[in-house]
Amino acid sequence: MIQHCEGVYKPEDDSYLLVDALLAHDLGGKRVLDMGTGTGIVAVAAAQAGADVTAVDVNPLAVRCCEENARRNGVRIRVILSDLFERVDGTYDFITFNPPYLPGTDDDPDYDLAWSGGKDGRAVVDRFLVQFPRYLRRDGALLLVQSSLNDPEKTKHLLKELGFCTRIVAKKNYFYERLYVVEARRCP
Numbered sequence: 001m002i003q004h005c006e007g008v009y010k011p012e013d014d015s016y017l018l019v020d021a022l023l024a025h026d027l028g029g030k031r032v033l034d035m036g037t038g039t040g041i042v043a044v045a046a047a048q049a050g051a052d053v054t055a056v057d058v059n060p061l062a063v064r065c066c067e068e069n070a071r072r073n074g075v076r077i078r079v080i081l082s083d084l085f086e087r088v089d090g091t092y093d094f095i096t097f098n099p100p101y102l103p104g105t106d107d108d109p110d111y112d113l114a115w116s117g118g119k120d121g122r123a124v125v126d127r128f129l130v131q132f133p134r135y136l137r138r139d140g141a142l143l144l145v146q147s148s149l150n151d152p153e154k155t156k157h158l159l160k161e162l163g164f165c166t167r168i169v170a171k172k173n174y175f176y177e178r179l180y181v182v183e184a185r186r187c188p
């Protein structure tokens with residue numbers, strides 16, 4: 001049971017799509033890094049499935065919320081306040097990220113770090129994509145939520161340039177957007 005917290009992204013369909021994509025794997029004893037954890041919904045599910053979980057968020061309210069949700073659900077999660085990988089070390093079998101991807105800038109009255117990916121929706125994800133490979137184990141997998149609103153072809157292209165092969169492992173269609181979970185692994 002995940003508690004929502006004031007000032008923290010409330011889990012939506014994108015969150016559940018990522019949880020399902022992660023839980024399709026055997027996580028027993030695996031090291032999972034959940035970037036942009038928010039309430040910790042993905043991190044808690046991974047810990048409940050037997051993973052050794054580290055969760056990261058740049059929002060201190062999210063860090064506290066994730067810690068509280070871990071406590072409520074009786075699981076241990078290492079929760080780190082960090083701008084992407086700035087304060088992260090080690091390597092992981094799975095890295096998950098449901099990034100802020102909607103186009104929006106701080107001129108917007110509703111602007112929020114939880115969903116805004118800057119002018120083109122790619123500000124956070126582009127920084128993430130160049131950083132994550134050194135934290136992913138050789139045979140590890142990245143599970144990344146993407147939307148038709150923030151140029152998923154660019155994500156695929158960048159991952160290919162970094163030596164990763166991709167496939168869509170989950171998707172959901174709406175009249176205004178398509179959501180995907182992209183799985184990326186190092187190409188053989």
Ligand SMILES: C[S@@+](CC[C@H](N)C(=O)[O-])C[C@H]1O[C@@H](n2cnc3c(N)ncnc32)[C@H](O)[C@@H]1O
Pocket residue numbers: 009010011012014015016018035036037038039040041042056057058059062082083084098099100101113114115124
């Ligand atoms: C769309 S929400 C996803 C929250 C949660 N993982 C879920 O699926 O419900 C994006 C999360 O990324 C966090 N975030 C935004 N920029 C970040 C950054 N530079 N480093 C770490 N986390 C960041 C936000 O605070 C927010 O909690």
